[in-house]
Amino acid sequence: MTVSFFILAALTIAGTVAAMSLRNLVHCILALTLGFAGLAALYLQLGAQFVGFTQILVYVGAVAILAMFAIMMTQRAGAVAQPASSSSRTRGWITGGMTAGAVFAVLAWAIHASAALPQTLPPQALPSQPDAGVRAIGNALMHGFVLPLEIMGLLLTAALIGAVLVAMQEKQEMP
Amino acid sequence: MSSLTSYLLVSALLFSIGLAGALTRRNAILVLIGIELMLNAANLNFLAFWRYGPNPAALTGVMFAIFSISIAAAEAAVGLGIILAAHRHFKTTDVNQMNALKG
Amino acid sequence: MPEMVDQIFVICKHWLLGFAPAGVQPIFSALLSVVPVLVVFPLLFAITTVLERKGLGRIQNRYGPNRVGPCGFFQPIADAIKSLAKEDVVPDTADRVAHFLAPLLLVAAAFLAYAVLPIGRNMVVANLNAGVLFFFAVGSMVELAVFMAGWASRSKYSLLGAMRAIAQMISYEVPLVLASVVVIMAAGSLSTVAIVNAQASYTGIWPHWFVFTPWGFAGFVLFMIAATAESNRSPFDLPEGESEIIAGYYIEYSGFKFALFFLGEYLGMFATSGMAITLFLGGWAAPFSFLTWIPSYVWFFAKLLTLIAGFIWIRGTLPRLRMDQLMNFAWKFMLPMTLLNIFTAGVWHFTPAGYARWLVCVALVVAPFLLLSRGLQQEKKYGMRSYRFAE
Structure with a gap:
């Protein structure tokens, strides 16, 4: 629980939220790479150096670029998502958002209430650097x-x- | 709130964001990206449990994360290939308009 | 005394660290490691631009820059003032944020790569456990910057250049990584410091560099070819081919941002050259055992300048490839060669030392090379050149 954890978590969440909500597809992918990079930094903070670097290599270097290529091949450069009728669009957002919110609520409740998780870890139980x-x-x-x-x-x-x-x-x- | 709990919360949030994106976005590429985000949330869970679990020397969490990343890479490649093929056929990447089984 | 001179920068750092209060010592230490890298390599960039222009000039039978300062060696200062004073033009339709961020990301990624390069004995910014992996991971961020630059400019030429650049960089990243795998196999580590230490011993006067083995030599040549393509240099400079798409992805940049792209490109070239030195040419180790009294960092920079001279020479000599030739070369020649090279390294490792091992491994390198290069030459039946005119 350090300041760096909060910064990285905020960066990751902000990047992914932007990736899922921006209109311009290329902006979505650019925000997504930010989220992936934040996630890689979180892995590094967990002590998994190899996985963190692999994450950058695979996601930023390959998956994001691949998605860019797909967008370039299927879209005209800089095209935004086709505007649908606004009512169906809002309905879609509300349904999807509510489903995701419900899933998050259940998961958060499970994490919070789970007896299997140690609520406060004694410092000596923590392996300093596995x-x-x-x-x-x-x-x-x-x-x-x-x-x-x-x-x-x-x-x-x-x-x-x-x-x-x-x-x-x-x-x-x-x- | 312990460190493990906060990592799990971030992962749950990430999963929900991916789910919301996969459900609401209409571009097939972004739906695929949403699924990738959910896979990534699972990876974060694996690593958090490995780090704070009882037996970090076993490296099981790290192994799962590595295999999961490779699977995600394969999935992205095949998925984007399918999207390209579908785009050639339907002339759109909007999943709402891909509604015919027969070409 | 030689040890003293060799370690002078490390000693200086520890001496300076003594002045810092205990609370800020980690930050101060990191700062003391990073700042020299941020100063030395841009300086090297400035020197290289002059050397390159003068060298290319000589190759092309002209003088090159000779007006500013003695023999034109102050040319970079004039160039820097010019690019700083120029107007920073951003196209009207450009995506301003991405257009602004692209050069910064490129330079940042290029600088990050230096974190794992051992410049001298005990002189490395971060001795990471997975250093080589870090290097390639950071290198893959450059592609993103290139794409941002090309897309954000909203220009056909930029986008074409960016697409070419990314296709080329992705294709050549595969042989680049696979060529370095042989060294990782031999050294048994991904840490750059451990790899250099594995090469820093001598038999008689001869060093144990990996380049002096059949698989090491093939790996070095393949690595350098892939590195040339990665840094978009001639003969692989299609992404910025001046005569086809003007300057590729940074055509819409001017002034200082253009200079940043230039800087990032050269820094990337130095970094991959430095990695080649670390992997194959023994890093900071001296080439002969009786020359070890010369400080280690001198050897590193001497090797770096040699490789840069090679790059300049190649640029002045070879014509540019075509796109299909580029891709054929990557996938039909480089990739099989690197895979076979990994096999050769395994054979080398498991056969007892002696002349038989050399013979087998040289055969394993040369035979595929001949077959693959012959295979590429086939189907090429050059007929009379036919001209088609616009109707």
């Missing part, structure tokens, strides 16, 4: 988590081929 070095992660990946790693490789290969096949130009049908 060993999440790259070497430990590598050892874990190569020993305990070999099967998931291999399946992940298979999944990524399948996703690569699948994405190329799906996005490839459809063959013109013979007349």
Whole structure:
């Protein structure tokens, strides 16, 4: 519970809220990268250096850029979302917002009321810096988590081929 | 309020924001981004529980986060590919207008 | 005495740190580490611009800048005054916030990369456990800045340039990372300091640099090619090809923001060169065991200047690639080569030392190189050039 945690959390939340509510699609993605970067900083604060850097590499460097490319290919540059009829739009926002609000209320209540969570951690119970070095992660990946790693490789290969096949130009049908 | 609780609250908030976005936005790309946000909220939960859990030496939370990030990357690639293919077909990325099963 | 000279900056830092009150010491220490980086590398940028213009001039059989100061060496000062005094033009339709933030993000990302580069013995800003990963993660933020610049300007040329730049940077990031994997395998660490320490010993007078192994040499060459593409330099300078799209993504920038883009680009080039030095050329280690009395930072900057000279030479020599050639080269040559190189490093690791190991590994590097380069050459049947005119 430090000041930096609050700043980072506020940054993350602000970025993601902006990403989900701005009109201009490119602005949405730019705000989203801010949120992802804040999240990576939160990971760093939790002591997970490897995951934090991977987060930046994958989300800021790949997913956000990919989404930008998709927007550029499907939208005219700088186009804003098509204005729908305002009544249906507000109705949509109210329904979605209320559902999400209800989910958050339930989750917050569960977190607050859960007996399983230690309400106040004694300082000595907190591991000062758990060993999440790259070497430990590598050892874990190569020993305990070999099967998931291999399946992940298979999944990524399948996703690569699948994405190329799906996005490839459809063959013109013979007349 | 302990540190763990505050991390969990941030994660819950993130999940709700992603959910709200996925439910209300009408552009398919932003719906996908909302789903990514929900996955990220889960990652934050994994890491928070790993850090403040009883057995941080096991690295299970970190492993889950790493695998989850890779899955999210694969999901984004395939999802955006599908959106591009759908855009070629329907000439729109508005999910409300993609309402025909048959081309 | 040599140790004293070698560590003089570290000693100075500790001496200065003694003056700070205990409360602000961590911040003061960070400041003392960061400020030299913020001063030295822009200075190097200024020197490099002169050297590059003069070197290119000589290659192209002309003089280059020779008016300001002795032999034109004060040219950067004149350039800086000019770009500071220029009007800062922002296009009317531009997205002002993103247009303003893009150069700042680019320079910030470029500077962040220096945090993990060991400039000398005990001279690194942050010895991170996952230093190499940090370097590539920060490098991927540059793409975002480039996109912001290209999109926010609302100009066709900027957007085209940004799209080209991002496609190129994403494609060449894959071989860049994969080429450095061999070193990580050999050193068994992602920390840049540990990687340099793994190379800082000698057999006789010869150093244990990774570049002096078959896989290390191939990795170094592949890394430098990918680094050239990453920093958008000729022959991979399509994103800013002057004759096609004028200046690419920073066409709508003027004055100091334009200078910032220039700075960011050169800083990125220095950072990737520094990473190549750290990974393959032994970092701050001396090339011969009898030269270790020369301070470590001198060696780092000597190697850096050598690589920069190589960059300038390449820029003056090679013509620009076409977009399809660029992509073919990345995916059909660089990627298979780097993957095979990783395999070669594994073979090297698991075979006993001796001439047989050298023979096998050299064969494993040379054979795919010949096959892949021949494969790229095939299907190229050049006929008579045909001209088509507009009707």
